Amino acid sequence: AQSVTQLGSHVSVSEGALVLLRCNYSSSVPPYLFWYVQYPNQGLQLLLKYTSAATLVKGINGFEAEFKKSETSFHLTKPSAHMSDAAEYFCAVSGRNFNKFYFGSGTKLNVKP
């Protein structure tokens, strides 16, 4: 069985501050892990994905995530928040065979000026 837990439904940071969004997964097989971003009334856009290559994955817009098997985590970070980063972020794990995603409940990021 696969599942994702995102700690913190709302995170607020100041512009220029570190962004850390937490994601822990549960998977009975080696997972594929994804971070998606959703802007208001929009679809989901892929930020980055882990597919069992390098454990530190770099994505778009300066985001990166590190796969830690011992902690079953895949936290998303960005060194310096920008106002345009305000959105909802979803962590997801997929099956090995096809894109059946199991999404976390999402974290809304607020960036204060």
Next chain:
Amino acid sequence: NAGVMQNPRHLVRRRGQEARLRCSPMKGHSHVYWYRQLPEEGLKFMVYLQKENIIDESGMPKERFSAEFPKEGPSILRIQQVVRGDSAAYFCASSPSTGGDTEAFFGQGTRLTVV
């Protein structure tokens, strides 16, 4: 190359009516997935289709919901006799292949409101 196109973007139905949601995948993509997002929740998998075939419908409610992806034309998610609890955003995604590491591209969603 246009992205995944969903229409309508907003749909209002009265209880008991039918809702038909359409999804045109990206060009060259033959794998389509439907997800439902209830307010304040993450997306939940509903169904995975390949052209003319339902591969996995484990997330579909047993009654009133059906999906198809015909040889020609868009994929359709059909909800019969809608109820208030069906109010949600319905997202379609497509991918060019079936591997679990393949990026899925999402449409902008159809927001269904049942009054």
